Every structure is written in structure tokens, then in C-alpha cells.
Amino acid sequence: MSGTALARGPASRQALVLVAGNPNSGKSTLFNALSGARTRVANYPGVTIDRRSATVALADGRSIELTDLPGTYSLSARSREEQIAVESLLGRGPRRPDAILVVADATALARALYLTLEILEIGRPVVIALNMADEAERDGILIDIERLEQLTGARVVRTVASRGVGLEALRTALASAIEQTAAPPPAVERTPEMAADLAELEGLILSEGLMDRPEDARVWAQWLLLSLDHDDEDEFTGIPASLRRAVRHVHERATQAGRNLDLEIISARYRVVDELMAAVCRAPEDRPRSWTDRVDAVLTHKVGGMFAFAAVMMVVFQALFSWSEPAIAAIEEAVSAVQQAVTGLMPPGPLTSLLVDGVIAGVGNVIVFVPQIGLLFLFIGILEDLGYLARAAFVIDRVMRAVGLHGRAFVPMLSGFSCAVPAVMATRTLDNRTDRLLTMLVLPLTSCSARLPVYVLVTATVFAPGSRVGLLSAGAVALFAMYALSVVAALAAAAVLRRTVLKGPVPTLMLELPPYRRPVLSVLLRGVWQRVRTFLVDAGTVILALTIVLWALLSYPKSAEVAAQADRDRAAVATLSLPDDARGERLASIDSHEGGEQLRYSVAGRIGRLMEPVIAPLGFDWRIGVGILGAFAAREVFVGTLGIVFDISNADETNEPLRETLRAATWPDGSPLMTPLAGVSLMVFFVLACQCMSTVAVVRRESGTWRWPLFMVAYMTVLAYMGSLAVYQAGRALGWGI
Amino acid sequence: MNATTAHRLLALVPIGSSAVVSRVSGARTVVRRLLEMGLVPGTTVTVQREAPLGDPVEVRVRNYALSIRRADALGIEVE
Numbered sequence: 001m002s003g004t005a006l007a008r009g010p011a012s013r014q015a016l017v018l019v020a021g022n023p024n025s026g027k028s029t030l031f032n033a034l035s036g037a038r039t040r041v042a043n044y045p046g047v048t049i050d051r052r053s054a055t056v057a058l059a060d061g062r063s064i065e066l067t068d069l070p071g072t073y074s075l076s077a078r079s080r081e082e083q084i085a086v087e088s089l090l091g092r093g094p095r096r097p098d099a100i101l102v103v104a105d106a107t108a109l110a111r112a113l114y115l116t117l118e119i120l121e122i123g124r125p126v127v128i129a130l131n132m133a134d135e136a137e138r139d140g141i142l143i144d145i146e147r148l149e150q151l152t153g154a155r156v157v158r159t160v161a162s163r164g165v166g167l168e169a170l171r172t173a174l175a176s177a178i179e180q181t182a183a184p185p186p187a188v189e190r191t192p193e194m195a196a197d198l199a200e201l202e203g204l205i206l207s208e209g210l211m212d213r214p215e216d217a218r219v220w221a222q223w224l225l226l227s228l229d230h231d232d233e234d235e236f237t238g239i240p241a242s243l244r245r246a247v248r249h250v251h252e253r254a255t256q257a258g259r260n261l262d263l264e265i266i267s268a269r270y271r272v273v274d275e276l277m278a279a280v281c282r283a284p285e286d287r288p289r290s291w292t293d294r295v296d297a298v299l300t301h302k303v304g305g306m307f308a309f310a311a312v313m314m315v316v317f318q319a320l321f322s323w324s325e326p327a328i329a330a331i332e333e334a335v336s337a338v339q340q341a342v343t344g345l346m347p348p349g350p351l352t353s354l355l356v357d358g359v360i361a362g363v364g365n366v367i368v369f370v371p372q373i374g375l376l377f378l379f380i381g382i383l384e385d386l387g388y389l390a391r392a393a394f395v396i397d398r399v400m401r402a403v404g405l406h407g408r409a410f411v412p413m414l415s416g417f418s419c420a421v422p423a424v425m426a427t428r429t430l431d432n433r434t435d436r437l438l439t440m441l442v443l444p445l446t447s448c449s450a451r452l453p454v455y456v457l458v459t460a461t462v463f464a465p466g467s468r469v470g471l472l473s474a475g476a477v478a479l480f481a482m483y484a485l486s487v488v489a490a491l492a493a494a495a496v497l498r499r500t501v502l503k504g505p506v507p508t509l510m511l512e513l514p515p516y517r518r519p520v521l522s523v524l525l526r527g528v529w530q531r532v533r534t535f536l537v538d539a540g541t542v543i544l545a546l547t548i549v550l551w552a553l554l555s556y557p558k559s560a561e562v563a564a565q566a567d568r569d570r571a572a573v574a575t576l577s578l579p580d581d582a583r584g585e586r587l588a589s590i591d592s593h594e595g596g597e598q599l600r601y602s603v604a605g606r607i608g609r610l611m612e613p614v615i616a617p618l619g620f621d622w623r624i625g626v627g628i629l630g631a632f633a634a635r636e637v638f639v640g641t642l643g644i645v646f647d648i649s650n651a652d653e654t655n656e657p658l659r660e661t662l663r664a665a666t667w668p669d670g671s672p673l674m675t676p677l678a679g680v681s682l683m684v685f686f687v688l689a690c691q692c693m694s695t696v697a698v699v700r701r702e703s704g705t706w707r708w709p710l711f712m713v714a715y716m717t718v719l720a721y722m723g724s725l726a727v728y729q730a731g732r733a734l735g736w737g738i
Numbered sequence: 739m740n741a742t743t744a745h746r747l748l749a750l751v752p753i754g755s756s757a758v759v760s761r762v763s764g765a766r767t768v769v770r771r772l773l774e775m776g777l778v779p780g781t782t783v784t785v786q787r788e789a790p791l792g793d794p795v796e797v798r799v800r801n802y803a804l805s806i807r808r809a810d811a812l813g814i815e816v817e
Binding site: 073074076105107108109110111114141226229262263266267270283296297300301302303305306390393394395397398399401508509510511512513514 | 762766767768769770771772773774775776778779780781787789790791792793794796800801802803804805806807810
């Protein structure tokens with residue numbers, strides 16, 4: 001049998017194609033369309049933007065690796081993240097690209113051409129995807145594709161990514177692009193001085209061996225001139241001091257000559273862009289009033305705009321607060337069921353306890369956030385792809401700006417009232433790192449729904465049922481006061497942090513308001529899934545780990561005497577002849593007492609005792625201290641932990657025995673523990689403290705470092721301590737609520 | 739006195755009117771961003787609307803809509 005020897009070509013590595021483009025140009029949609037479900041998400045080291053890449057098969061059987069770069073309007077960078085995009089393009093990243101795909105919004109071609117021009121100067125083969133071509137045609141914009149190809153030297157493909165139009169042609173274009181060498185880019189006219197400046201920097205770059213090719217050196221030289229600030233206060237890495245000095249020198253010389261280098265470089269490029277547009281694009285003189293305009297007339301109207309904004313935000317808020325409830329309840333029940341099943345199957349002991357109360361509880365603690373994260377990102381995705389998110393930021397910006405926050409911070413802040421975990425993740429919609437950090441750090445001050453059980457328990461305990469303040473019940477007033485405090489605290493913290501720790505260039509809001517577009521369901525769902533997966537993998541592991549640590553602190557060491565005593569008590573009950581329910585009650589009370597004693601014996605219990613002198617001025621005793629420690633797992637756990645400390649089994653915030661026990665609790669000297677003042681102090685503590693390890697986990701994930709979450713815990717703990725101290729001591733001095 | 743083209747601030751251009759950018763000044767990062775977004779001297783800008791609370795403003799430039807805070811727009815001179 002004759003076999004045909006398979007001809008094997010040389011082991012070919014996959015060609016690398018980078019995808020660049022303006023935000024709102026449909027780049028993600030196009031990327032998804034080309035890559036299908038085979039997208040891998042990885043991390044660039046040290047920064048928090050995702051690196052999406054995928055393997056794409058070409059018609060001739062070869063495959064390329066497609067890597068998505070962050071959407072950007074230009075290559076000049078303001079952050080480490082943007083620097084990474086530039087370096088990837090320049091080949092200073094792990095690999096030099098074989099070709100670059102630029103996704104251009106055909107309806108905003110001039111702006112897209114600016115970035116395209118910068119990319120063409122790099123001297124790698126370029127393919128331009130003229131996306132949203134259907135919209136452009138509908139608006140009467142005619143683009144001469146052939147002429148554009150001639151003038152730029154790049155292949156141009158007409159695409160409508162949302163409908164899958166042009167994908168084949170794009171793959172073909174990419175296949176030939178990776179084989180070619182690049183055509184020379186359109187020439188940009190430069191003044192003699194500019195040319196001399198660039199030549200000087202390029203010479204330095206080449207002679208120091210920082211780049212090999214003159215084209216790369218030229219692009220990098222311009223990037224350096226535009227991106228480096230005179231004070232070197234930037235996050236850019238990998239730029240030798242000699243180069244920085246040279247750049248500063250060029251700037252100083254220019255300033256002395258009265259030149260503005262940014263203006264020279266950028267306007268020279270736009271001159272070329274304008275020439276290209278004149279040659280290639282015909283748009284109607286009188287733009288007909290588009291649908292977008294008409295909708296905007298309402299949605300950004302003085303009255304209509306605010307109304308629409310409030311309506312949209314209320315829907316989002318309501319969804320987060322209640323639509324996810326059934327799913328959350330189902331998850332909690334499922335976790336409970338698994339816990340019970342495992343407890344039934346395995347012998348009692350440390351391993352079972354670790355499994356049930358550590359691992360399974362930990363996994364449950366992670367999964368329980370998925371419904372809210374999914375829902376929030378679905379909404380954000382819809383609003384963003386629709387184009388409304390930009391309008392929302394536009395409408396509310398003035399309010400946010402007053403405290404140094406960005407207009408786009410509104411949605412994350414609002415979601416914080418439901419739960420900080422998805423809200424922190426939602427700060428991705430802010431593209432400036434400082435804005436993102438600032439929002440993340442003050443978010444936990446918004447009173448999340450997990451604090452409600454604490455408020456309910458405290459107000460029901462310390463305020464007698466009929467007590468009133470004026471016409472309203474004392475409890476309702478206290479609750480409202482806590483929410484008001486949280487809003488004030490969040491805004492004040494933002495203002496303070498902005499002026500101190502997160503000082504930086506004043507956040508500017510320069511925001512594109514894209515035309516309204518119909519969101520594509522598959523893109524939305526994929527986006528939601530990516531967020532959920534990121535959360536599960538990155539934050540989830542931290543939450544699971546912390547759950548286990550807390551479990552250990554609360555459960556160990558165990559006292560053998562306590563266990564022995566409880567066994568003796570149970571045996572004693574067994575000898576008595578009692579009706580079943582009375583026997584059941586006695587046994588249950590022995591169990592609770594044993595639980596309480598073991599908790600007191602544990603590390604957490606001991607820390608609570610040690611803490612007592614510190615928290616006594618706030619009106620808390622060591623038992624409340626243990627509750628606060630347990631609450632770090634999740635605020636609702638405070639109630640359950642308090643229950644254990646006070647020997648109440650299955651306590652929740654509506655549990656009468658717990659309330660009665662709390663009311664009856666006293667300090668060693670006999671004075672009541674839970675006075676109204678102590679109650680308010682405790683609530684204030686919960687408003688201001690960062691009592692949520694899951695929040696810490698996501699802040700770590702989103703900021704890329706442990707520094708910021710630790711700072712957040714620290715400043716919030718200090719704030720909470722000061723707040724409670726002020727309330728309690730002032731109250732005592734004034735004789736209120738004692 | 740020779741007639742010089744009157745320089746106004748973009749911030750003073752009434753809603754619905756257009757003007758041509760003549761100079762952009764201000765903090766370096768702001769100016770650079772404005773230039774990169776297309777507001778280079780010689781570009782026609784149309785003031786489309788302002789936000790319900792008066793700030794920011796939406797301008798139309800190079801066939802797309804851009805929202806700019808008034809404080810940043812103060813540096814944009816037009817004729």
C-alpha cells in the first residue's frame with residue numbers, strides 16, 4: 001500500500017496580528033466575530049487590563065493569533081496600560097506583530113484615521129476594517145475604498161461586525177498582509193525644527209540599541225515626545241534615564257523657541273488626515289438630523305434628561321436589589337443542602353468541619369455573588385453598547401465632579417448600595433486608573449444590602465417598639481440616618497482622597513457620545529460571562545481562602561473540657577424522663593451553650609477579649625468584638641456570630657430570643673450593654689467599616705495589587721473607629737440614649 | 739487699526755452655532771487630549787447642547803459628538 005508522505009512545511013509559528021481601534025468602533029464585536037468562542041483572557045503583568053487573544057483560522061488552513069489591544073484614540077499614553085498597547089505595537093512586547101488590524105468606525109473616519117496614521121508609521125503591514133459601514137452608508141457617507149488603499153498602502157475591508165459582513169474578506173486580507181512587507185506610510189510634513197528634534201531622538205534610540213529599525217525609532221521618538229511629562233511623574237517603565245533627559249532637553253529647547261511640540265506633531269498628522277478625507281470621503285453637506293440626535297434631544301434635555309436618568313437608574317437599582325433575590329436564595333439553599341448532606345455522610349470531626357464550614361461555605365460565599373455580578377454587567381453592557389452610558393455620565397457629571405469623581409462613576413456607586421462586589425468590578429467602565437481607584441476605594445462606604453440585617457437587629461433590639469422621634473418611628477429615623485451618613489461619608493472620602501493619596505491630574509471628562517446602536521446579544525452575553533469567570537477565578541480563590549482562615553479562627557482551638565461537660569449535660573438530660581419537645585429544647589440549649597463556650601475558647605474569642613479595652617470606648621464588649629471579627633467574612637455573618645456568642649442557635653435578625661438576650665446583656669459591672677447609644681454606635685461602625693473580605697478580594701483583583709485593598713481596610717477601620725468613638729463619647733457626655 | 743479676526747472662547751459660542759478653532763491652551767494633558775480628539779486649529783466645531791445641569795457641553799467635530807467640561811473648554815479659542 002503506497003502511502004503518500006505528508007509534505008510537512010517548516011514548523012511555522014503562528015503569525016501574530018494585533019487589533020487596534022478607537023473605543024466604540026465595534027472592535028470587540030469584530031474580534032468576537034473573528035475568534036468565535038475561542039478567546040483566551042490573560043493578564044498583562046502588573047496591570048489590570050485584560051489581554052484577549054484568540055487563534056483564528058484563515059482560508060488557506062493557516063492560523064493566526066489575534067490579540068486585542070485596549071481601545072484608544074491615539075498611541076500617546078497616559079498610563080502604564082496604554083504604554084503596553086504601544087509597546088506591543090512597536091514590537092517591544094513579547095513579540096513583534098506580523099500585521100496590525102485597525103478597526104475604524106466609518107461614521108467617524110477622520111478620527112479613526114489619526115490612530116491609523118500613527119499605526120501606519122510603525123511600518124508593519126496594516127489592514128483597515130471599515131466597520132459600521134452600513135451606518136455610514138445610511139448617513140450618506142461615501143468612502144472610496146480603493147483610493148484609501150492606494151493612499152495608505154493598507155488593505156481596506158468593508159465590514160459590519162454586528163451582522164458578520166466582511167469577515168471572509170477580512171480573513172483573506174489578513175492572510176496576505178502577514179506575507180507582505182509594509183508599504184511606506186503617507187508622508188507627514190514636518191517643519192525643519194521638528195525634523196531635527198526627531199532625528200536627534202531617533203539617533204539616540206538607535207545608537208543605544210533600544211530599537212533596531214529606524215521606523216520603530218521614529219514612532220517611539222514621537223510617542224516619547226507626546227507622552228513623557230517634564231516632571232517624570234509617570235508610571236512608564238523601561239525608558240532609560242538618558243532618553244528621558246534627551247526628551248526633556250528637546251522640550252525645553254522648544255519652549256524657549258516658543259514652540260508647542262504636541263501641537264506640531266498632532267496638527268501635522270491631522271493635516272494628512274484631512275488630505276486623506278478630502279480624497280476619499282464624500283459626506284453630505286447638511287447632515288440630516290439623525291435618529292440619535294432626536295433621541296438625545298429628549299434624553300439630554302434639561303428636564304427630560306434628568307427624568308430619564310432617574311428612571312434608568314431606578315430600574316438598574318431595583319434589578320440589583322430584588323431581581324437577583326430568587327437566584328441568591330436558591331444558591332444559599334443549595335449550599336445548605338450540600339452542607340447537610342456532607343454532614344450526614346461523614347463522621348463528625350475536624351475534617352468534616354473543614355469541609356462543611358470551610359470549603360463548602362467558602363465556595364458558597366463565592367457563587368452567591370454570581371447572580372448580582374451577572375445582572376449588573378448585563379445592564380452595563382446593554383447601556384454601554386446602546387450608547388446610553390455615555391449620556392448618563394454626561395448628565396450626572398457635574399454632580400460627580402464636585403467631589404472629584406468622574407461622571408462614569410455613577411453606576412458603580414449606585415450599585416454599591418446593593419452590593420460592593422459587582423460595583424467594584426463595574427469600575428472598569430472608567431478608563432483612567434486614578435478615577436478607577438478612587439471610586440473603588442470609596443465604594444464600600446455606600447451602605448450595601450448586607451448591612452441591613454445588622455441595622456434591623458440593632459434597631460429592633462435597642463428601640464422599644466413604640467418609640468418615636470416626632471411622627472416617625474425611632475427605628476426608621478435611625479435607618480435613614482445611616483443611609484444618609486453613608487452617602488455623605490462616600491462623597492467626603494472621595495473629596496479627601498482626591499486631594500491627598502490619589503492626587504493626580506484633575507480628572508477631565510472628555511467623552512465620546514457615540515450614535516445609538518442596537519446591542520448584539522451574543523457580544524453582551526460573552527462580556528457577562530468573561531466578567532463572571534474573572535471574578536470566580538481571581539476573586540473567588542481569595543474569598544475561599546479567607547473563609548477557611550476565618551473558620552479556623554472561629555473554631556480552633558477547641559476545649560476538651562467544654563466538650564466533655566456538654567456530653568455530661570446531654571447524658572444527664574437523657575436520664576430524665578421528659579416529653580419529647582421539652583427534651584429537644586434542653587438538648588438544643590446545651591448545644592447552643594457548647595457552641596458559645598467553644599467560640600469563647602477559640603482564637604477569635606481570645607482576640608475579642610484582647611480587643612475589649614480598645615472597643616469599650618465605642619460601647620462594645622468582647623462579645624460584640626467577636627461578632628465584628630466574624631462579620632469580616634460577610635456582614636450578615638455578624639448576626640449569626642452574635643447568636644453563637646450569646647448562645648442562641650440559628651439566630652437571624654428577626655430572632656426574638658436573640659433580641660431579648662441582647663437587651664438583657666450587661667457589662668461585668670451590671671450596666672446594660674445594648675443601650676440605644678451603643679446601638680447607634682454599632683450601626684455607625686458598620687456604615688463606615690470595611691467588613692467584607694469579598695470586597696477586599698475584588699479590589700485586589702481590580703487594582704492588581706494588595707496595597708490598595710489593605711489601604712482601604714486600614715482607612716475605613718480608622719474611620720469607623722473614630723466615628724463610633726465620636727458618637728458614643730459625645731452621646732455619653734450629652735446624656736443621650738444611655 | 740487693521741482688522742484682526744475676533745478671538746472668542748468656545749465656551750461663549752451659543753448652542754447651535756459653529757466656529758473654527760484657532761488656539762488651544764491649558765494643562766498639557768488636557769490640551770493634548772483635545773488636539774488628539776481632533777480639535778486642532780483650523781477645525782470646525784459645532785456646539786450641540788449642554789447637559790441638564792449646565793456642564794459639560796456636547797460639541798460636534800469631524801462628524802462625531804464629544805462631551806467636554808466647560809473648564810476644559812475654556813482653553814479653546816475660536817474665530
